[in-house]
Amino acid sequence: MSKIINTGMFSGMTREQLLAALEKAQQAYIELSTGNRGVSFSYSQGDVTRSVTYQQASIADLMALIQMLQSALGVGRRRPIRFKF
Known part of the structure; x- marks a missing residue:
């Protein structure tokens, strides 16, 4: 059974759900950065003739989401440096 996050904006989500969300956000960031994500079709x-337009997320918004997800998952955190004498 997966641990459920109980704090912050991702409260109620499992670790697997957070990892899936992080993967999607990172993929969207890559697609937007490289011009592969369409906005209007x-x-x-x-x-x-039909057309549909999707709201485009900014790169800054995606980066902020990625950092929040990483923080919730504990990814990229460094342990404090402690010196022993």
Whole structure:
């Protein structure tokens, strides 16, 4: 059974859900950064033309989300440096 996060904005999510969300956010960041993520699409079918537009997330928003997810998962945290004499 996976541990459920009980604090912060990701409260109620399991570690696996957070990892999946992190993977999606990182993939979206890569696609947006490389220009592979479309925002507006249109197509014609017979005499009808349809279009759909998605709201584009900014790179800064995605980076902030990635950092929050990493923090919730404890990824990238460094242990304090302690010197022993």
